[in-house]
């Protein structure tokens with residue numbers, strides 16, 4: 001999958017390297033693979049080899065034969081977080097490959113613990129941060145201890161010192177790029193948070209589940225997350241296999257789910273008004289199954305990508321969607337969505353349920369709002385009002401806020417305290433949004449008519465600390481921001497909207513004699529696009 005993407009980008013940005021490039025697809029026979037490596041190794045200059053980690057591991061002995069007296073000039077590792085564990089065969093094989101320089105590219109350099117980040121840096125520049133033991137003593141343990149809920153003042157101080165020192169080191173060797181860096185080269189984007197009220201049936205099931213002390217908190221939370229997607233998810237298990245619907249599918253009633261009602265109203269509203277297309281993302285493949293059924297009922301076209309497709313098939317599905325304007329929806333499981341997939345054929349993306357790890361959501365968003373996208377983008381996040389999903393989102397926001405602290409540390413959701421659990425199992429359906437309540441925002445209090453303008457956030461200058469406007473369904477402001485969503489009112493309790501539009505800051509189009517220089521500039525930014533993947 002990524003092999004094809006890289007080959008395409010080389011063709012686009014480095015046409016001079018085309019003549020001497022060798023691309024190894026995993027589908028090639030081993031003879032063909034050997035032949036490609038041979039022709040790469042005999043290339044005198046500017047040779048370029050593109051291959052997957054798996055193919056490289058299989059052919060590592062062959063590739064090492066070039067060294068040790070003739071090292072390769074440059075090794076570039078995309079999705080470098082795959083090398084976070086120095087104990088793996090893959091890591092060891094690559095580590096020994098004789099190279100002059102190494103570049104690691106990753107959208108999530110720190111996924112869980114700093115130890116993994118150390119492994120990546122050590123792969124790139126051996127001993128730069130000391131060996132594992134020294135690193136843990138100086139940086140790892142103090143920083144992680146300070147992040148503990150019960151950290152003492154002394155531990156906090158030590159953690160801060162270690163953190164500052166760590167960042168000073170890292171700044172020398174790491175180039176950090178966020179999506180905002182390339183925003184001025186991208187079309188405008190609306191981030192839209194949609195709070196959807198549950199149906200009566202969902203509320204009843206939800207309350208019953210909260211009160212069921214017979215099962216563990218973990219099981220209850222997991223069941224709550226299913227109920228808010230659709231009541232039938234409770235019977236489907238965590239990740240029901242696709243074939244559970246082979247034969248005659250059970251009649252599916254999406255109107256039992258508040259979020260699905262909003263989803264369908266939005267899809268139909270967009271279909272009526274625009275030629276825009278959608279990417280629909282869920283953490284549950286069983287929810288994708290339900291999407292398929294509701295789209296089929298409405299005769300809306302879709303393709304689907306989840307973890308079950310192999311690399312070649314994935315690329316075909318992606319190309320089919322991007323190249324076929326009549327294909328309305330791309331159904332994507334968030335676990336399959338993180339790795340470099342380019343879905344610029346769609347410009348409206350819906351995250352149907354939130355993930356504890358904000359990096360997963362962030363990666364999903366970058367599928368459509370990226371280099372090559374020409375249309376204005378709408379990124380919707382759906383949350384069931386007053387439910388566990390709002391808690392997940394609140395945690396995400398606090399973690400996104402911490403991102404600058406240590407690179408992009410997205411440590412796993414810490415365990416809940418017993419008070420937090422009590423809170424979690426106390427559903428609050430009589431609200432526009434429980435998260436909004438806890439923000440202490442009063443914009444809703446004086447609003448009697450759902451369609452009237454919110455007094456506090458009625459003007460575009462008044463936004464919350466995350467840059468969002470708070471808008472009522474059907475309000476004039478919302479209609480102005482997103483006419484298609486503005487027309488959807490059933491089961492929508494509140495909408496947050498944040499506009500990103502930096503297009504006016506983009507450099508003016510180059511004059512003829514400057515074209516060459518300008519192309520170089522744009523080329524730099526293409527690298528940054530890959531960086532955020």
Ligand SMILES: [Zn+2]
Pocket residue numbers: 436441442443444457470
């Ligand atoms: Zn408000």
